[in-house]
Amino acid sequence: xxxxxxxxxxxxxxxxxxxxxxxxxxxxxxxxxxxxxxxxxxxxxxxxxxxxxxxxxxxxxxxxxxxxxxxxxxxxxxxxxxxxxxxxxxxxxxxxxxxxxxxxxxxxxxxxxxxxxxxxxxxxxxxxxxxxxxxxxxxxxxxxxxxxxxxxxxxxxxxxxxxxxxxxxxxxxxxxxxxxxxxxxxxxxxxxxxxxxxxxxxxxxxxxxxxx
Numbered sequence: 695x696x697x698x699x700x701x702x703x704x705x706x707x708x709x710x711x712x713x714x715x716x717x718x719x720x721x722x723x724x725x726x727x728x729x730x731x732x733x734x735x736x737x738x739x740x741x742x743x744x745x746x747x748x749x750x751x752x753x754x755x756x757x758x759x760x761x762x763x764x765x766x767x768x769x770x771x772x773x774x775x776x777x778x779x780x781x782x783x784x785x786x787x788x789x790x791x792x793x794x795x796x797x798x799x800x801x802x803x804x805x806x807x808x809x810x811x812x813x814x815x816x817x818x819x820x821x822x823x824x825x826x827x828x829x830x831x832x833x834x835x836x837x838x839x840x841x842x843x844x845x846x847x848x849x850x851x852x853x854x855x856x857x858x859x860x861x862x863x864x865x866x867x868x869x870x871x872x873x874x875x876x877x878x879x880x881x882x883x884x885x886x887x888x889x890x891x892x893x894x895x896x897x898x899x900x901x902x903x904x905x906x
Contacts, residue, residue, distance in 0.1 A: 715838075715853070715855060715878070716838070717838050717839060717840040717853045717854070717855065718838075718840075719825045719839065720752060720753055720825045720826065720827040720838070721753050722751060722752055722753025722754070723752050723753065747865075747867070748860070748863045748865070748867060749826055749835070749863060749867050750826075750829070750835075750860060751826065751829065752826050752827065752828065752829060753825055753826060754825065754826045754867075755823055755824070755825055755826075755867065756823070756824055756825075756826065756835075756837055756858060756863065756867050756868070756869055757821055757822070757823045757824075757866075757867055757868045757869070758821065758822045758823070758824055758837070758839075758854055758868075758869055758870075758871050758874065759821055759868055759869065759870050759871060760818050760819055760820045760821065760822060760871045760879070761819060761870055761871055761872055762816070762817065762818040762819075762871055762872070762879065763815075763816070763817045763818075764814075764815065764816045764817075765813075765814070765815040765816075766812075766813070766814050766815075767811075767812070767813045767814075768810075768811070768812045768813075769809075769810065769811040769812075770808075770809070770810045770811075771808065771809045771810075772806070772807070772808045772809075773806070773807045773808075774804075774805065774806045774807075775803075775804070775805045775806075776803070776804045776805075777801075777802065777803040777804070778801065778802050779801040779802075780801070818879065818881065820852075821868075822839060822840075822841050822852055822854050823839060823841075824837040824838055824839030824854055824855075825837065825838065825839055833859070833860045834857050834858065834859055834860070834875075835857070835858045835859075835860065836855070836856075836857055836858075837854075837855065837856060837857075837858050837874075838854065838855040839853075839854055839855075840852060840853040840854070848883055848884055849883060849884045850881075850882075850883050851880075851881070851882050851883070851884075852879070852880070852881050853878075853879070853880040853881075853882075854871075854877070854878070854879055854880075855877070855878045856871075856874035856875060856876050856877035856878060857874065857875040857876050858873075858874055858875075859873070859875075
């Protein structure tokens with residue numbers, strides 16, 4: 695990972711463009727040849743009996759169960775008010791006695807009332823099989839994968855990447871998406887259904903120019 699960070703930035707990265715994530719499958723690596731030491735037990739090929747057939751090596755397949763559900767609500771309100779009056783009585787004698795008392799009375803009122811509410815909820819369910827891309831010294835695994843569906847009315851694409859702890863993998867190699875660290879889930883679609891839910895290019899242009 696340090697070597698990747700030390701590489702110079704590409705031209706696309708310098709321009710502020712996001713680098714495309716690779717969600718392709720990771721193929722298993724060729725095991726290193728066993729040392730010719732005459733021993734039957736080899737540490738490189740050891741697998742604990744308690745782990746069963748759980749994924750633990752690069753290229754193994756894990757099924758991610760998507761159980762994402764989020765909701766948020768927020769409401770604010772504010773009310774303020776202020777008023778004031780000033781009245782001066784001119785003297786009854788002298789040059790200022792010509793001023794009418796009603797001309798120097800002042801008063802003012804100010805009030806404000808505001809209220810705002812927002813609510814949002816999202817849900818995503820299903821299953822997606824990914825492959826182990828890397829295994830770290832502490833046993834955590836980097837997984838990544840994607841699923842592409844071509845339907846009669848458009849295309850659907852689900853992409854997933856994140857860190858999985860070996861202890862969270864069930865006996866049938868399934869992991870809940872809520873147990874994945876640094877998870878990135880992308881759900882996108884193309885086709886007439888997706889286009890129908892978007893504004894046209896001319897309407898988007900005038901929406902940016904409109905001050906309202």
